[in-house]
Amino acid sequence: MSDEEYRDYPLTLHTSLHRPMLPISAMWRSTVALLGRIGSQCSAGTFSTTAVRSLSHAEATNTFIKEALVELDYPEKLQRLLLTPQREMTVELVLQMDSGEIEVFNAYRVQHNNSRGPYKGGLRYHPQVDIDDVRSLASLMTWKTAVMDIPFGGAKGGITVDPAKLSERELEKLTRKLVMAIKEIIGTYEDIPAPDMNTDARVMSWIFDQYSKLKGFSPGVVTGKPVYLHGSLGREAATGRGTAFAIREVLRATHLGRIPDAKFVIQGFGNVGAWAADILTDMGGKVVAVSDVTGAMHNEKGLDIKALRAHMASGKRLVDFTEGSAAPAKDILATPCDVLVPAAIGGVITEANAGQLACKVVAEAANGPTTPAGDAVLRDRGIVVLPDIYTNGGGVTVSYFEWVHNLQNFTWEEDDVNRKLERKMTDAFAAIWAISKSKGIPLRTAAFVVALQRVTRAEIHRGFD
Numbered sequence: 001m002s003d004e005e006y007r008d009y010p011l012t013l014h015t016s017l018h019r020p021m022l023p024i025s026a027m028w029r030s031t032v033a034l035l036g037r038i039g040s041q042c043s044a045g046t047f048s049t050t051a052v053r054s055l056s057h058a059e060a061t062n063t064f065i066k067e068a069l070v071e072l073d074y075p076e077k078l079q080r081l082l083l084t085p086q087r088e089m090t091v092e093l094v095l096q097m098d099s100g101e102i103e104v105f106n107a108y109r110v111q112h113n114n115s116r117g118p119y120k121g122g123l124r125y126h127p128q129v130d131i132d133d134v135r136s137l138a139s140l141m142t143w144k145t146a147v148m149d150i151p152f153g154g155a156k157g158g159i160t161v162d163p164a165k166l167s168e169r170e171l172e173k174l175t176r177k178l179v180m181a182i183k184e185i186i187g188t189y190e191d192i193p194a195p196d197m198n199t200d201a202r203v204m205s206w207i208f209d210q211y212s213k214l215k216g217f218s219p220g221v222v223t224g225k226p227v228y229l230h231g232s233l234g235r236e237a238a239t240g241r242g243t244a245f246a247i248r249e250v251l252r253a254t255h256l257g258r259i260p261d262a263k264f265v266i267q268g269f270g271n272v273g274a275w276a277a278d279i280l281t282d283m284g285g286k287v288v289a290v291s292d293v294t295g296a297m298h299n300e301k302g303l304d305i306k307a308l309r310a311h312m313a314s315g316k317r318l319v320d321f322t323e324g325s326a327a328p329a330k331d332i333l334a335t336p337c338d339v340l341v342p343a344a345i346g347g348v349i350t351e352a353n354a355g356q357l358a359c360k361v362v363a364e365a366a367n368g369p370t371t372p373a374g375d376a377v378l379r380d381r382g383i384v385v386l387p388d389i390y391t392n393g394g395g396v397t398v399s400y401f402e403w404v405h406n407l408q409n410f411t412w413e414e415d416d417v418n419r420k421l422e423r424k425m426t427d428a429f430a431a432i433w434a435i436s437k438s439k440g441i442p443l444r445t446a447a448f449v450v451a452l453q454r455v456t457r458a459e460i461h462r463g464f465d
């Protein structure tokens with residue numbers, strides 16, 4: 001079914017290209033009957049601003065999904081199926097530290113939905129990771145893979161740990177313990193982890209190695225591996241590069257400017273933030289401020305991003321860079337610019353600070369950076385929000401390319417990868433923009449509508465037996 005056709009979905013439904021269309025009412029009736037088996041506790045209704053203030057990460061994500069569900073006439077039980085993770089695993093990892101002490105770490109893998117393909121999503125090592133956080137991130141992956149139209153579902157995992165406090169040996173042992181704990185629920189055609197905050201190609205290579213020891217050579221069990229160890233050229237930069245393409249598309253469509261004339265502010269200078277800054281600069285943009293946990297660095301003439309990256313790579317702190325002025329990290333979001341790119345943790349743009357943002361566009365490179373109440377303030381102020389499930393979709397898209405390489409034992413040139421990524425970002429934006437225009441809804445709601453339609457179509461066509 002083409003984008004044109006499923007834009008009308010659920011008014012019509014094809015069972016195959018060559019079979020006559022079924023009336024949707026009949027299909028819904030049988031769907032409702034089947035879904036009767038999973039109970040009837042769904043409450044995909046409205047929400048109040050008061051309730052929104054204290055939402056957990058997972059509730060916040062579901063709030064955004066429910067806004068899109070209002071646009072779609074789905075039965076309650078189908079809504080519940082779409083909102084609820086299919087499997088959640090919580091494990092305790094016991095680790096003997098270099099000192100001989102025993103420590104215990106909580107770890108999670110949440111598999112949200114696999115109707116469109118194997119579960120897919122990163123692993124986060126962070127002291128604030130908990131089951132609620134991972135639940136929210138897993139759900140976002142389901143909608144992201146659907147928006148990007150790649151044949152995966154959604155999952156996420158994490159360990160509640162501050163990796164900066166572990167030695168390399170401890171980090172490796174902890175990662176291998178995680179693989180031992182979740183080995184039965186991951187796999188090349190089951191669930192494929194990847195990098196997220198504080199996990200990188202090195203961590204992915206330990207996962208590849210540990211899993212392969214248990215189950216035989218399995219490069220496709222994890223993506224984001226080193227290029228010399230079955231990884232893909234372009235994966236490391238992919239989330240930042242995709243973010244830059246996403247910004248180009250939204251500026252073009254909204255007539256809010258062009259990258260070469262625009263000023264950017266970026267929160268977070270890790271994998272995503274640093275690559276986004278680098279590529280936006282290469283495209284002619286001016287990055288006037290960036291930040292990490294230590295603070296912010298500002299230069300109104302535009303930061304020399306390559307020099308800043310070299311400075312950081314030599315082990316120095318961001319705030320010690322000499323070609324700009326240092327500022328407190330908390331100032332970053334209110335720094336005047338055309339495009340603000342949150343590229344760190346979730347929940348940073350809230351009802352309390354959304355009024356202080358001084359930008360035309362927020363491009364959500366991080367997952368879940370805006371709370372529902374913060375989002376409402378941005379809407380009222382006419383600030384365009386480019387949603388996470390699209391903006392940072394470049395990472396998982398190139399992870400998909402890497403997985404395809406691994407299945408075929410064949411790799412593409414970096415130019416090829418980047419060109420295919422650009423096409424995916426452009427196509428996904430066109431689908432979101434068309435829904436946003438035709439329904440008169442914000443880009444975030446439109447992105448969820450696109451994703452919900454794709455996932456629902458897969459659910460229904462696969463059936464419920």
Ligand SMILES: NC(=O)C1=CN([C@@H]2O[C@H](COP(=O)(O)OP(=O)(O)OC[C@H]3O[C@@H](n4cnc5c(N)ncnc54)[C@H](OP(=O)(O)O)[C@@H]3O)[C@@H](O)[C@H]2O)C=CC1
Nearest residue numbers: 196197198239268269270271272292293344366367392395
């Ligand atoms: N890696 C990927 O491919 C993808 C990542 N994402 C999302 O992008 C975001 C960033 O991920 P990634 O770049 O991989 O992670 P990294 O761990 O590489 O970098 C995270 C960056 O955020 C900074 N940071 C952490 N906490 C705060 C804070 N409280 N305030 C300001 N800055 C902070 C870190 O600072 P410091 O170094 O000082 O700790 C670091 O600069 C996450 O939301 C992630 O889920 C989304 C899609 C794919």
Ligand SMILES: O=C(O)CCC(=O)C(=O)O
Nearest residue numbers: 121122194196395396399
């Ligand atoms: O590359 C992937 O598979 C997933 C990356 C990720 O965790 C994300 O997009 O949030």
